[in-house]
Amino acid sequence: MASITKIRNKNGSVSYRVNWRVGDSKDGKRRQEYKTFDNHEAARAHRRSVEQDIESRRVGGPKGQTVFGYLDGWLKEIERKAERGDISPKTAEGYANNINIAKRSLKDQRLTRLTRSHLNTAYDKMLESGKLLPDGETGPLSKRTVHHVHSVLHNAFADAVLDKLITHNPASLAEPPKVQGKKYRRKVRDYTKDEVERQLKLAQTDKRYPPDTYLIALMLAICGPRRGELCGLAFNDSIDLEAAKISVFRNVLEVKGEVVVREVPKSDASVRTISIPVALVELLKQQRKRVLEMALIWGKDYSRKPLYVFPGPGGTAMNPKLITRRMERLAIRAGIDMAQVSPVHSWRHTSGSLLWAATKDVKAVQERLGHSTPQITMELYVHNAPTADEAAADILGALIRR
Incomplete structure (x- = not known):
C-alpha cells in the first residue's frame, strides 16, 4: 500500500521518499502522495503509519463493516x-x-x-x-x-x-431521553431499630433458618459489606480473629447463571480492612468450627482454599443471590413492609446511618463501606434515617444479642 524509494541527491547525500495513493480524485483516479525523509528508519516508521491509516479507512469505508x-x-x-x-x-x-x-x-x-x-x-x-x-x-x-x-x-x-x-x-450528538432526578435516584431506606431487632431475634431463635443466618445479618449490619464481598470472605485470608479485623478484597458475582470469583476489587477504595467487635469474633469462631465440621463430613474433595466463611456446595463460593433470598424471607417473616426495602442493601444503609449518627465523620463511613468518594457516601447512605435519633453508645456491636 506504501513504498519507499531511495534517492541520491546532487550533493551526494541520500534521502528516502515514502509513496502512497489516497482517496478518489474528480476524474475517478487515486491521488499520489509522498513525503521525503533524511534516514531510512524515519521513512519506515511513516510507511507503517500510512499503511495503518489506509487499512483503517478501508475497513470503515464503502466496503467496510456494518x-x-x-x-x-x-x-x-x-x-x-x-x-x-x-x-x-x-x-x-x-x-x-x-x-x-x-x-x-x-x-x-x-x-x-x-x-x-x-x-x-x-x-x-x-x-x-x-x-x-x-x-x-x-x-x-x-x-x-x-x-x-x-x-x-x-x-x-x-x-x-x-x-x-x-x-x-x-x-x-444524539438525544437520549432525559432521566429525572439524581444519579442515585432509587431511595432504599435503612431499617428502623425495631425492624433490626425483630430480624435478628427471628434469625437467632427460629429453627427454620440455618445457624449462620444470624451471623450473616450481623455481618451485614456491623461491617456493611456488599453481598458479593460478604460471599468472598474467607477464614484463611480475610478474617483475622486475633486482631479482630476483616479484610475485604474479594468479590463474588453471578454472571450468566454461573458463580464467578473476582480477586480484582470493584475499585481501589473497595479494598479495606475494618475492625469488628469482640462479640462478633466469638460468633465467627463458632462459624469456623461449623465450616470445618462440614468439610470433614464432605470429605477430601471439599474446597478449603479459600475456606469461605459462608460456603456454597463443597466449599465453593456461595451464589450471592442466595444471600438475597434468605434475607428477603427473613424480612418478610419479621413483618417488614418491603416497599423501598432492599433485603441486603438496606442492612448496608443501616450500617452507614448508624455510624454517621454516632460519629458524624463522613470519611470514616466512606472508608468502612468502601466508597470511592465521600459524595457517594453522602448521597446514598448518610441521610436523616429513622435510626439517627437512637442512642449509639456501642454503635454496631450492641446489635448482638447476648
Whole structure:
C-alpha cells in the first residue's frame, strides 16, 4: 500500500521518499502522495503509519463493516478485557445486554452511514417496544434503561473513532431521553431499630433458618459489606480473629447463571480492612468450627482454599443471590413492609446511618463501606434515617444479642 524509494541527491547525500495513493480524485483516479525523509528508519516508521491509516479507512469505508458487525467485534474485545481482569464480568454482561437491546431497535447498515437521526429513532422505538416479554410480545423500556443503552453505544462508537473506522461519534450528538432526578435516584431506606431487632431475634431463635443466618445479618449490619464481598470472605485470608479485623478484597458475582470469583476489587477504595467487635469474633469462631465440621463430613474433595466463611456446595463460593433470598424471607417473616426495602442493601444503609449518627465523620463511613468518594457516601447512605435519633453508645456491636 506504501513504498519507499531511495534517492541520491546532487550533493551526494541520500534521502528516502515514502509513496502512497489516497482517496478518489474528480476524474475517478487515486491521488499520489509522498513525503521525503533524511534516514531510512524515519521513512519506515511513516510507511507503517500510512499503511495503518489506509487499512483503517478501508475497513470503515464503502466496503467496510456494518454497525452490527462492529458492535459484535467490540463486545468480543470487552469479553477479552473481562478475562484479563481489566473490567468486571458483571460490567461486560451489562454491556452485552445493552448492545442486544440496541440491535433490536437499530437498523443494520454501514458503520460510516450511521447518524444521530438513526440513533434518535432507535431510542424512540425502545421507549415504545424495546423490552422483550416472556410471552414473546414487546413492551416499553424505561427512560433510564434507554439512557444506559445510549451510554454503552457512546463508548463503543468512541472506540470506533479511535480506530479510525469513523470520523466522528454519532452518539455524541444524539438525544437520549432525559432521566429525572439524581444519579442515585432509587431511595432504599435503612431499617428502623425495631425492624433490626425483630430480624435478628427471628434469625437467632427460629429453627427454620440455618445457624449462620444470624451471623450473616450481623455481618451485614456491623461491617456493611456488599453481598458479593460478604460471599468472598474467607477464614484463611480475610478474617483475622486475633486482631479482630476483616479484610475485604474479594468479590463474588453471578454472571450468566454461573458463580464467578473476582480477586480484582470493584475499585481501589473497595479494598479495606475494618475492625469488628469482640462479640462478633466469638460468633465467627463458632462459624469456623461449623465450616470445618462440614468439610470433614464432605470429605477430601471439599474446597478449603479459600475456606469461605459462608460456603456454597463443597466449599465453593456461595451464589450471592442466595444471600438475597434468605434475607428477603427473613424480612418478610419479621413483618417488614418491603416497599423501598432492599433485603441486603438496606442492612448496608443501616450500617452507614448508624455510624454517621454516632460519629458524624463522613470519611470514616466512606472508608468502612468502601466508597470511592465521600459524595457517594453522602448521597446514598448518610441521610436523616429513622435510626439517627437512637442512642449509639456501642454503635454496631450492641446489635448482638447476648
